Amino acid sequence: xxxxxxxxxxxxxxxxxxxxxxxxxxxxxxxxxxxxxxxxxxxxxxxxxxxxxxxxxxxxxxxxxxxxxxxxxxxxxxxxxxxxxxxxxxxxxxxxxxxxxxxxxxxxxxxxxxxxxxxxxxxxxxxxxxxxxxxxxxxxxxxxxxxxxxxxxxxxxxxxxxxxxxxxxxx
Amino acid sequence: xxxxxxxxxxxxxxxxxxxxxxxxxxxxxxxxxxxxxxxxxxxxxxxxxxxxxxxxxxxxxxxxxxxxxxxxxxxxxxxxxxxxxxxxxxxxxxxxxxxxxxxxxxxxxxxxxxxxxxxxxxxxxxxxxxxxxxxxxxxxxxxxxxxxxxxxxxxxxxxxxxxxxxxxxxx
Numbered sequence: 001x002x003x004x005x006x007x008x009x010x011x012x013x014x015x016x017x018x019x020x021x022x023x024x025x026x027x028x029x030x031x032x033x034x035x036x037x038x039x040x041x042x043x044x045x046x047x048x049x050x051x052x053x054x055x056x057x058x059x060x061x062x063x064x065x066x067x068x069x070x071x072x073x074x075x076x077x078x079x080x081x082x083x084x085x086x087x088x089x090x091x092x093x094x095x096x097x098x099x100x101x102x103x104x105x106x107x108x109x110x111x112x113x114x115x116x117x118x119x120x121x122x123x124x125x126x127x128x129x130x131x132x133x134x135x136x137x138x139x140x141x142x143x144x145x146x147x148x149x150x151x152x153x154x155x156x157x158x159x160x161x162x163x164x165x166x167x168x169x170x171x
Numbered sequence: 172x173x174x175x176x177x178x179x180x181x182x183x184x185x186x187x188x189x190x191x192x193x194x195x196x197x198x199x200x201x202x203x204x205x206x207x208x209x210x211x212x213x214x215x216x217x218x219x220x221x222x223x224x225x226x227x228x229x230x231x232x233x234x235x236x237x238x239x240x241x242x243x244x245x246x247x248x249x250x251x252x253x254x255x256x257x258x259x260x261x262x263x264x265x266x267x268x269x270x271x272x273x274x275x276x277x278x279x280x281x282x283x284x285x286x287x288x289x290x291x292x293x294x295x296x297x298x299x300x301x302x303x304x305x306x307x308x309x310x311x312x313x314x315x316x317x318x319x320x321x322x323x324x325x326x327x328x329x330x331x332x333x334x335x336x337x338x339x340x341x342x
Contacts (some may be wrong), residue, residue, distance in 0.1 A: 038296070041295040049290070062287050071291065098269045105276040109236040112279055115286045116233050119220070120242065121294065122210040142284040157296070 002100065005089040011035070014119040018074035026084040028052075033080025034144045037072045038152070048153040051077075053141050057093050057107065070102035078144045127156045128164045173271065176260040182206070182247040196301035197232035197255040199223075204251025205315045206242045209323070219324035222248075224312050228278065249315045264342050298327045299335045 004030075011017050017035060018024060030052050037050040037058065049072060060070040064087060094101040114137075121130050122135035131154055151161045177200075182188050188206060191194060201223050208221040209227065219244060223229035231241040265272040273307060285308070294300050302325055322332045 039291060039295065047195065047294045049287075056189045060286050061280075062291075066284045094273070098272070101269070101272060101276060105279065106271060108276065108279050108283055109232075112283050113233050113285065115290065116220075119286065119290060119293075120210060120218075120233075122290075123218045124210065132329070158205075 002093055002097065005093060006083040006085050008105060009084055011080045013076055013079050014113070015076045016073055017058075017076060017082075018070055019070050020071065020073050024060050024063045024070050025087050026065055027057055027061075027087070027090075029083040029085075030054055030056050030058060031081040031083060033076065034078035034141065035074055035080060036145075036149055037074050039072050044121050046152055047155075048149050051138055051141060051145065051149075051153070053144075077146075077149070097167060105142060120130050122155065127154055127160055128167065130154050131161070131164050131168075173264055173268065174259065176264060177256050180253050180255055182251045182253060185245055186247045187244055187249060188229075188253075189243060191242065191244050192240050194245055195231050195241050196258050197233045198228055198232075198258070198261075200254040200256075201225055201227050201229060202254060203253040204253070205249035206245055207248050207316075208245050209322055210243055216241065217323055218326075219320050220310055221244055222312060222316065222320075222324070224309060224315075247283060248284055248317075248320070252331045255330050280334050293326065297340065298331055300331070301325050302339075 008031075011033070017028065018037075020040065026111045028135075032054050035052045035058055036048055037052070037060070039049055041046045054146070058074060060072045060074065062068065062072070063070040090100075090104070094104075113124060117133075121133055125133070131150075134150065134154060147161055148157050154161065172340055176215075177220070179264070180201075182204070188199065191211065201226050206223045206229055207219055207260060208223070208231070210220055212218060212219045229245060231235075231243045231245065233239065234241040249278050261271075265275075296304070302321075305309070305321065318332055322329045325332065327335075
């Protein structure tokens with residue numbers, strides 16, 4: 001019953017899974033591949049908010065939970081196999097299988113903690129500490145991701161990222 | 172059954188409800204009063220993470236959900252009446268009353284959206300825009316809160332806050 005509600009989709013590198021300012025009805029489980037959530041500000045600058053790799057979930061949750069238009073773009077940066085589920089179908093499953101609702105409650109609690117730690121990190125950590133946390137959060141991800149995406153996630157320039165990597169390599 | 176698990180407590184102005192680096196087993200519902208969650212960085216600087224007013228919930232959720240030591244302090248800034256519930260008791264209620272688990276799932280989903288918007292705001296908004304969002308998030312809160320707490324929440328100096336207020340008053 002649950003599996004029937006999931007649809008398998010593949011997304012090619014550079015394709016947009018989610019576009020800014022649209023409605024959204026899905027969240028996505030990453031079976032394999034890599035995606036990037038980003039935001040384009042008024043000056044046209046991209047801000048990378050999140051990456052998603054194998055066994056992560058991804059969506060524009062501001063739109064999905066908040067019932068509003070999407071604010072982010074989600075781009076595929078390594079060909080991906082995803083399982084998507086419609087919000088209405090998931091709510092239906094919650095009504096029939098409380099264990100699934102519990103699973104998703106715990107999932108969002110963990111995501112909330114990760115976000116609080118990120119807010120805290122932005123307030124208090126050096127760029128080097130944030131880079132080390134990034135490596136811990138996304139192990140083995142680095143080879144798929146362009147340097148300017150990592151730098152954008154960390155809120156630093158690519159030059160600063162290079163300097164940090166050199167520092168770490170030396171120590 | 173549910174109400175029995177809640178305990179009423181009062182907290183005096185300037186008292187710490189939660190202290191950094193301890194264990195925590197409660198979350199708190201604010202019946203009335205005002206509290207402030209803050210973090211002290213290595214240099215001793217305070218960073219205000221959240222305020223809680225009437226009808227808000229508050230805890231150190233990194234510790235509560237993540238089963239680790241608290242990272243924040245929570246200080247009472249206006250005498251508060253709170254209802255607290257123990258994590259274990261809440262889990263017990265979830266097992267008996269799925270509607271309560273749903274209520275808390277939706278609550279954390281909303282909190283997650285609010286956090287994403289805050290992360291986005293820090294990346295892309297001017298201090299003035301962040302201040303306007305603060306006023307929208309915490310209507311009627313301002314008179315209880317010291318200027319340096321608001322400035323610390325916004326990540327700006329009290330001088331910048333005064334300048335923003337004057338700008339808004341003029342327009």
